[in-house]
Amino acid sequence: MSVEKKNTTLQDENFDGLTAAEIEAQHPADAADTIEGLDISDQVKFIKQLPVKDAADSIAEMDDLDQQALIVNLNKGLAARILEHMAPDDATDLLEGLEEEQRRALLNMVTAEDRAELNTLLTFDPDTAGGVMNTEVVILDQDLTADEAIAKIREEVEDKEIPYYAYLTDKKDRLEGVVSLRDLLLAKRGVILKELVKTQSLITVGYNIDKEEVAHLIAHYNLLALPVVDFGNRLLGVVTVDDVIDIIHEEASEDMQTMVGAGADETTDSPVGFSVRKRLPWLIINVLFSALSAWVVHLFEGNISEMAVLAVLMPIVANQAGNAGQQALAVMIRQLAMERFDRKRAWLSVFRELRIGLLNAMIISSLVFGVGFVVSGKLILSLVMGMALGVDMILGAVAGASIPLLLKEMGRDPAQASSIFLTAITDSMGFFFLLGLAGLVLLNG
Template structure:
């Protein structure tokens, strides 16, 4: 049964005839969609009918803002039981988004062992490996043999989210290797597990490493899970591939929004005041930048008054350069998001974009020259237009490729309002080059 069918069923029976079996049959992701499609009062009724385990799994799949709103409307006893049954990383993500009073109230109702674990996870920066790791892992002593390890796995695997790897530690709890279920099944009887990993190239990540870098490592090495360790190489947890998908999706959304000056964590459900606070500084900066371009145009007001067609044509120059720059900007931001920052390789990419800009500008300038000459029979004007296009498109390519790198070098988000800076540069240079050339050679 699809999510729509469940919604229809919910509406028809007003929750009274909906059985637990019908609700439990849903995949958590489908149930999350069902919940999100209901009014908040109906969401509460829906969740109350689910077994706690199913409610926890479904709420974990919900959008952050919908998740927060729902938890706030549940009674605290039920909300605490749901938090308790969530995977530790999911529960931590939920708690981080709640007000401090509600967070503390829920933690007080969670059993002591789980509460201690959640409080530990809450101390990590949410944007680091420690902030996204899962602590439900199977840890085995390296001196166990395969049969002992399999027996221990049978005892613990039901409560673990990641059963396909086991992590070997020494007497000081230091991580010494990782074994898969396949490794255990194929291992010789009687031999210690440490023999399976003695030649292993162990890949780990520190708890304070940025989560975006963690995603790159997992993608680079094609891992299902990456161990997170402290400075003493003691295992703290693992980041799994499903977390990486969320990280990549989140980072892509943030880059898209910050590139135009919106808040990185802003959504359509964000409070209006929050969105205004995030956007207004960049809009003010955009006014300042636009004023610069307007001042450049003002310097040539006499030329425009003498030849009105200049006012129309100058927009073509700036728009074409802006589009050229946006193409370079998008490619560069994607490159920085997908790969570890390599200064030499990154700046080589800038020269690549310059080459592309030169070739593209030559093609476009020839086409524009032909069109302007055909329409106006003014070859001097057509030439000025073509030369201005070459100049501004080249500037657009250079700016679009280098702005993210400059922001990266000074420790800022490469995508942060890059398009605003790019537009200022291409508009100012475009207006100045075209109107300046027209003033010298045409008027």
């Protein structure tokens, strides 16, 4: 009776303008957003009064750092029960972000069956198919009839994710085929499952394949799920299309951050020390590259002193070429992220960017020459400005397209600090072209 009274009181409590009952009625993704807006004490208070399954669904939708902070603030018994009700891949992702001691404590409190499954998933690299796969799949013996298979699915479906497909295995658990639920429901009575897949071209992926490659395969073949197998073709789990959406979103965010030298896994909630360690090395490298640009300017110090207008024109050349390079850089990184790497096609794309850069450079440099001549009335100065700008824009386009490929060939992330390398090239060479041409044509002419 006292417990009943406690729940009624808590349900009337207000959380960020909503009652707990109103938050509970939301979709788990919306509830997660609301929970993340609460302070940690209110988060704990709210989660405690939810049914465990609803709590698991909401926590699974929260950002990684928020869900980790919440789970370690719950009592271990409740946290363990929540893990048991989460999809295995979601529970594994959460555990991977915890300290070793916290992870071990929670694993010791879940059931032996769940502990064995989670420990297995934790052995896979989180950036591979094995690290993102879900093990809650419908597995059927290939010798069952369609009617027997449907009856078996009805028995098991409550404990599985939405079963897009049923996976057929032999006596040694080797994957023999995949049947969509639609085909299973339309199959004639009495037909043996292996008859439905005897002409099938089976598409699988190894557990050690990079998760980006998995995303490409699912997108290429328009699949809702892709089976993950070991070296003996035994079914381990599946990567579903909702996992692919998360992968694409994560990779896009990482590319955007690493382009400018920030940490790939850095967020606004990351500890200050962590962010400093990730950013500082690239800031030091950027200082060295800036020193290179300054050294180029120093080489032509005499030219600038004789014609001060060159100092005004220098940023125009560098900025315009840098922008042209950033355009090529963004297109190339997108291609590498969205498609399987094809060396020949990728380097042909560099030639394409060269042609684009050449045409853009001709138009922009002609425009700058014309405006410069009208404003200043100095033909040679305007010509030098237009030529330096055009050459640097061409160089920027080629460099922007080439830098990600060179990093890829070296086995590095194509986006890693690519913007810093590009800026160093367009700035230093832009200053060199402008000041060098000015010294050669204007001052020594």
